[in-house]
Amino acid sequence: MLFHSVAFFVFFAITVSLLLVLRKHSTQKNVLLVASTIFYMWWNPAFIVLIAYSTIIDYRIALRLERTERERTRKALLLVSLVSNLALLAFFKYSGFLQDNLMFAFRQFGYEPNWADLHIILPVGISFYTFEALSYTIDVYRRRIEPCRSFRDFSLFITFFPKLVAGPIVRAADFLPQLERPAKMRFDRGAFFLFLRGLVKKVIIADGVAGFADVVFRDPTGWNSLVIWMGALCFYVQIYCDFSGYSEMAIAIARMLGYELSPNFDRPYFAGNPSEFWRKWHISLSTWLRDYLYIPLGGNRSGPLRSMWNLMLTMLIGGLWHGASWNFVLWGGLHGMALIVHRIWSTVTVRFRERAASNVFYVVASVLAMQYFVLLTWIPFRITNTSNMLVALKKFVFVDFSLHLTDMGLGKLSPFSTAMLLALFFALHAYSRWRGGLDVQLSRTRLGAAAAVCIVTGMLLFLLWPSSEAPFIYFQF
């Protein structure tokens, strides 16, 4: 059930109506839990068992952790939670990848294994809710939060439908307290325009430019550098608008229901260095990796070499989190390297950077350099086939300066309207950087003007909404 589908609007309208009618706090939470279960089962009812398993294990373990003072028992309990959650994730997400790699390794030694393909279906949202469940148990283990005593509340924390399938990854410390007081539903203009902003990002921009990138990266061999660059730009815009659009819709829906979710993006395409980029991109994942992986590994505390190793390992695992494929590991590795280089650079150029920070040229150059790198790294993220990836990377880096564009079949890819959508994105992105988000401004503007904007947006949404339904990219992670 996609947020921008008729089915979801009906589902949401029913849920809201029930919440308005049934005013008792505990009943409302029951309604939300049932709604979240239905929402998840819409894809594949069988997979609800996996969420139930994760929920029961972590709920029970957290309660035991609170009652147990013995450190060894506490560690054992934490280990049970880690193994249970990660085993589930490993089986459903990584077993096929492991099998492929083992088969490859065996073939190198001349042995041809006769294994059947596993064909395991990836349960939607598993990477997100597993991380949420893990962070809860770890936080209870660290005594940072009290365990949740209500199984219903804990289940709702795990399954809350706006963020269930593609985040933001919510922390128990942020969400569980919200369940303790009656939710104040907020059908305000802020939430409405935030949803509309996400919808426009997803259906007009992300889906609108996706076709070009899909065709170019399916086989980049015959295209020249100019087309590869445009394909890379399309994916650069697509993945941001797709994922941030989803996050904004999720946050808006949660807000309408009376719950606050943390922002997941903060204009990452204005980041001037890798460290800033990761503070702005998929914030809920990068902070999760920082708090539950990088810092426990030793973080910055164990000397420069060790901290670089920790950084690289965190980014490699972060890459692998996105999908069971070496291209995601490579993507994570490239970002890990960039973070390390930036850290070294920051250490040796403290004075220079202090002087240059106010220099417009330096700021613009650093943003351009960083975004060039981000653009480049989206290529290995997007193309799973190694030889195609190398071809595209080569053409991206070593520009061939060929302007040969006619007779290449480009006309079928709607290049001009795609270029217009790219321009629209960059204009809105730049506007939001200097003047703030349009959604915030519209929520404060006069009702008449806001209504006029809504009519035009509704018209544009209809006219530019692609005919075929495209799921969100991050659903596959």
Place this chain on the structure above:
Amino acid sequence: MVNSAKSTLLLAVCTLFGAAIGVAMMPWIFPRAHTEMSRTSVLLTALRTDRNVPPVVVLGDSAVMAGVDTRQLTPAHGRFGAWNLGSTGQELSESLLIADALPDSVKTVVIGLHFDKMTKPATAMPRNKYVAYVMSGYRPSPEVVRLSEGLENQELHELLASNRLRVMMWSRWVVRAATDLSVRRSIREDMDLTRAETDLYHPSPYTRAVDAVALDHLMRTFDVRSNHFKTQTDAVMLLRGMHDILSRRGKRVVFVVLPEHPRRRAMTTAGFYADAHQWVTNMRGEGIDIIDLHDALDAGDFIDHIHPADRGAARLTSLISRSLRPDGA
């Protein structure tokens, strides 16, 4: 809270109202937006309104548009006695709809085929194309609906069964398509897109051959063929069904396997062509008229990897013309 909720509801209604305006505008926008599908409207309007629809029509995709000059086909059938009703990407399922709309004055229908199309499972036409048919006033006959019902792949049948409001909702793709085509029209001076849209005799938009770099690139876009030519049930059923429907309406149907570029032929095994030849023979045995011209043209007869140049069109048209004569001379 109540006031805020009311104003939010009002804004949501305004957004839906805007979308409704968009829907309502489609019947006005669609005929005015120039897209590759505009040719469909031109063809259907000509078939519906022209009192002198000629006795011979040729159907098929852009290879037919570029490769058949019906002005040269006519000497055997009288002055301007044939129309080229080819359109971009027209597959068998789409040819079926045009054939369905042919008036009684049409006596011979030539339909261009590609071997590859007979081996592909999809017999449905893209939804965007069907929209152009409905928006141009086409309504499928019961015979065509019945034929689509019998196909394994039900996509075509589902399209034919869709209601007009739904089709109007789908028609929004023209906005982007028209934007692209208008820019393309202004910068591609080497392509006569107006001719491709409106010409009923030889609607080829190409005025020059592509260069070697582009040809290499285009050759790579071909799918790899298997060693055997294996037809798909639906494709054959569609072909037979079209033949039966048109024959019952008193029309002669001739299928023409269109020429392939010699470089494409070099990428194909002898086994594939042996199977394909056998299939053509079998179909002829069933009384279906098929002319196999897959190897009729040389490299110099093509403008690119698929489309015949003027010289190729002259040769191809002459071969088709010869086959249409009763004596085949």
